Amino acid sequence: MEKLIDIDGNEYQTVQIGNQVWMSENLGVKHFRDGTPILHAPSDEDWFKATGKREVYGVFKDLIRESETLSAWCSYDNKYVNELKYGLLFNYSVIKHKAGIAPEGWRVPTQDDFQAMFNFLEVEPEPYGYSRLSGKLKAKKEWWDNPFHNESGFSALPAGSRFCKVRPNITQLEWGTLKKKVEESKTFDPIIAFKDLGENCTFWTSSSGRGGYPMFIFLKNEKNEERDFVLVDYTENIHSGESIRLIKDK
Numbered sequence: 001m002e003k004l005i006d007i008d009g010n011e012y013q014t015v016q017i018g019n020q021v022w023m024s025e026n027l028g029v030k031h032f033r034d035g036t037p038i039l040h041a042p043s044d045e046d047w048f049k050a051t052g053k054r055e056v057y058g059v060f061k062d063l064i065r066e067s068e069t070l071s072a073w074c075s076y077d078n079k080y081v082n083e084l085k086y087g088l089l090f091n092y093s094v095i096k097h098k099a100g101i102a103p104e105g106w107r108v109p110t111q112d113d114f115q116a117m118f119n120f121l122e123v124e125p126e127p128y129g130y131s132r133l134s135g136k137l138k139a140k141k142e143w144w145d146n147p148f149h150n151e152s153g154f155s156a157l158p159a160g161s162r163f164c165k166v167r168p169n170i171t172q173l174e175w176g177t178l179k180k181k182v183e184e185s186k187t188f189d190p191i192i193a194f195k196d197l198g199e200n201c202t203f204w205t206s207s208s209g210r211g212g213y214p215m216f217i218f219l220k221n222e223k224n225e226e227r228d229f230v231l232v233d234y235t236e237n238i239h240s241g242e243s244i245r246l247i248k249d250k
Contacts, residue, residue: 004246006103007031014248015153018120020113021248024155026087030073032099038090041072044192050091051166051190051239069093074241076160077194086159086197089241092214095204102246109247111207111215111232118230121152134219134230142198144221154245156219160197162241166190202242209234216242 001021004012006029015024031037041047050072071093075083094101095108102108121136139155200220207215211234218231 004103004106004248007033007035013155015155017117017152017154019250020117020120022109022117022154023245023247024153026157026159027090027101027244027246028083028087029101030088032071032097032101033103034099036099038094038101039070039072041074042078044190047072047074047091047162047164047192047239047241048166048190050093051164069239071097072241074162076162076197082159082197086157087243089159089162090204090244091164091241092204092238094244095206095214101244105249106246107249108204108206108244111205111209111217113247114203114205114217114232117152117154137219137230156201157243158196158198158219158221159201159243160199161195161202161243162192163195164190164192164237164239164241166239202240204242204244211236214238 050070136151203217213234
């Protein structure tokens, strides 16, 4: 298959699955298509600054911005060795940036793009329980043993994520509980942490789900419970850092 080359000169292997051509590696670009740099946000403070204006108290209160969310990237644990192996983690703002992160002729996949691949592989994603689909997508030797490893050639890697929660959940309807949560929010510090390297991965899509929040594709291992699944869902954690794969335009 042809190689994909991004604006930074990084080369990626690709794979044909059905009538689609996908990256078989995670994206590691640090500039948009027009050369505009994407913000490098290694520290928790840097990552929080990129989240834009948020009603957050606690130790990060002086970092509240009046701007919109900034597009940002980091490597897992800020280690170059992880960048080389797993690519970069991006917040969702990268997907929506007008300059575009994909080279000409490529794009960030939609939920339907992923579903078309699942349909070609003739297995449905299973929210819970052992899944042949998960095994068909996962790179060999990177996950716990699965007899269907990487039949598709997609070579999904357990790149983990950078979890980012910038406010507590105060959506409870019962007034007493809601009032308590509002009070707790006054001392709430953002939760920002690298999580689950070697255990799972999440891919952003360009599609929106409930409430306009982005749809994502999540692959997980649970060794102790012998569960292995693919989850297609939406998330409110648009500031978390996740992996990106690109698909070629037809």
